[in-house]
Amino acid sequence: MTGLDVKKVRADFPILNEQVNGQPLVYLDSSASSQKPQVVIDTISKYYESMNANVHRGVHTLGTRATDGYEKAREAVRRFINAQYFEEIIFTRGTTTALNLVAHSYGDMVVNEGDEIVITEMEHHANLVPWQMLAKRRNAVLKYIPLQPDGTLLMKDVETAITDRTKIVSVAHVSNVLGTINDINAIAAIAHSHGAVMVADGAQAVPHMTVDVQALDVDFYAFSGHKMVGPTGIGVLYGCRKLLNQMEPIEFGGDMIDFVGLQDSTWTELPVKFEAGTPLIAEAIGLHAAIEYLESLGMDNVLEYEHELTHYAYDKMSEIEGLEIYGPGPTERAGLITFNLEGVHPHDLATALDADGIAIRAGHHCAQPLMKWLNQSSTARASFYIYNTKEEVDVMIESLKKTKEFFSYEF
Template identity: 65%
Template sequence: MNAKEIRKLFPILNQEVNGHPLVYLDSAATSQKPLAVIEAVKHYYEWDNANVHRGVHTLGSRATDAYEGAREKVKRFLNARNTEEIIFTRGTTTALNLVASSYARSVCREGDEIVITLMEHHSNLIPWQQVAKATGATLKYIPLQQDGIITLADAENTITDRTKVVAVAYVSNVMGVVHPVKELAAIAHRHGAVMVVDGAQSTPHMKVDVQDLDCDFYALSGHKMCAPTGIGALYGKKELLEKMEPIEFGGEMIDFVDLYDSSWKELPWKFEGGTPIIAGAVGLGAAIDFLEDIGMDNIHEHEEKLSAYAMNVLPVMEGLTIYGPASGKRPGLVTFNLEDVHPHDLATFLDAEGIAVRAGHHCCQPLMRWLKASSTARASFYLYNTEEDIDRLAESLRRTKEYFSDAIG
């Protein structure tokens, strides 16, 4: 199935925006949803809607089967060892905050270290800032090379025996860099630290094997991989999760409640207090089925071809600056600025021609300062995009440049 055929499976893409056929180039912010996912959520609400785990009636049993079936699909998708290692969350941000609040605050002390990079999304930066403030640990950054990559030599020099946590995005949401997380995990483990992976931008686009990576925690968001908003997951090694305390308390996650003390359920439910995101989990399971039917390797190859095509077409434009490595394969995104045009103005002009891109600091303000840019524009591709979409982007960028050149002149 090619991208044009896949595109037809996404109802939202079959529309015009401002009189032009929609070109959606903002999948790094959120992906669109195929009909299979929409129908799965609709079916749940029409036929199976009930709370899980608690009821013995038929609807409750079907809802529980669907919810726990989705957990099994996430486990298989990530190649985790068992379903106890999969915690449903609201998304990557919630998952990373769970690790920071429950694990890191319990192991970090004054003088310990938490190591991240300058290009982390705020959701993989601010939680570690808060842990450092609360515990007295030091937040350290692996330095970036001129093209925005990190080297293993710099990682070796940054990670020490005082390091307790290394937390890095598998794929940068701005620079288009794929970090060597497997090698970083090996370095972290040699020093007795755990490896936390922000998988928000990797999970939708490539095959992920948490056992092969040997990461200790891995966070993902469903809405970036064709699933509904508000659902995500945290993978954690069982031996670590068992030692961690929950950070949300109430129904569903308890075993026994007395007047002055309570005990928790076993994994994974001790971290899922309250009524869970059942419909979201059903949608996530359907999204995994959809992606696996197409093939993660096929998706990854398609996006690399699109990025290579974009890197051939866009840099020829005078005044266009592209951020990130100029050579090598990159995932499906290109971040850029057009000389003398603010990214927000650029995005507004593109939107007038039916092209959706992201403009702003992309929740990476420290990285923007390193780039000496207040904000950038970003075009991100997914399985439903084509080379024709990139051609439309290039043509519109040329018209944007001409328009603002005439206005300035």
């Protein structure tokens, strides 16, 4: 037993009362986007009802309330990931925007012809395409750390891939397809030994485990609010203050301006330097509520419960003949299972499960190079979070068996 009261947690999420196709909703797609507790919904509504105004501009009461709420959200993020300085927390539209900011601003500043950028084949497109484009812009070399057959990394391969020509290493903390949990701290140590910076895609890690950016020794770390019971449209880039001060913004206008002349302009200080235009005020305040909600549960409890649930699901799914699971074993993976069922296309499988009220993901999961590595065009994925139960896993298992039987029947 874990310290998580799942029955109480489920009561906090109003959407779990929904029915889909006449069946109780079984939501197993939290790796794509998590559901929202009532406290987050209410917090966003309260912002619009009682403090809606722009931030950092007006001196009137509503503007002061909004600014106070916005900056308290930044401090909450800083505390949640244990960044050293509040200036190191940049609000973005999401993980994708954050990684693109690093690739364009820091990447264009330091990467030159012949330099290396090192990533892996397990990366989400958001942590792959920006580095492809940077390599093309700067005529640099994009290198891949090879994967083991179970979708994990060996440190000896990391050491081989990273050289003195490497300027940037960027790796997912947790794979959104394989569930692989990468040793970011060890990779960062190797990167730093060669003078490279370490970037981590934390979209699948921050919602599910304690993340300490100082302990990880990363230079940049990106994640999204909507995967951690927060609102859509808000994300975070953590960046080392020293590096952020050296970087140029890539969007211009609004509050990030210090002085504007007819021919030249200067920028304000961190963190606002990277937050052009009207910022994501309601979303940041909603994210603050999400962080406080997760903190009330305890991230160690979250991780322990998800591990228990995933192990249960992994064992049950492994018993289904013709079902192939991708990635490491149940004790080495995060709370998701990507799989295929022999003879059933993943989209047909997802449609069949949806008829039973079960939401899973099917497709390439924004990881087409990884699909090629798996020798699959697409896969199905069930992902678990704080509000899922073993009973829901059992419902999915029965639906999978029924679907397999249906597609095996020879008409």
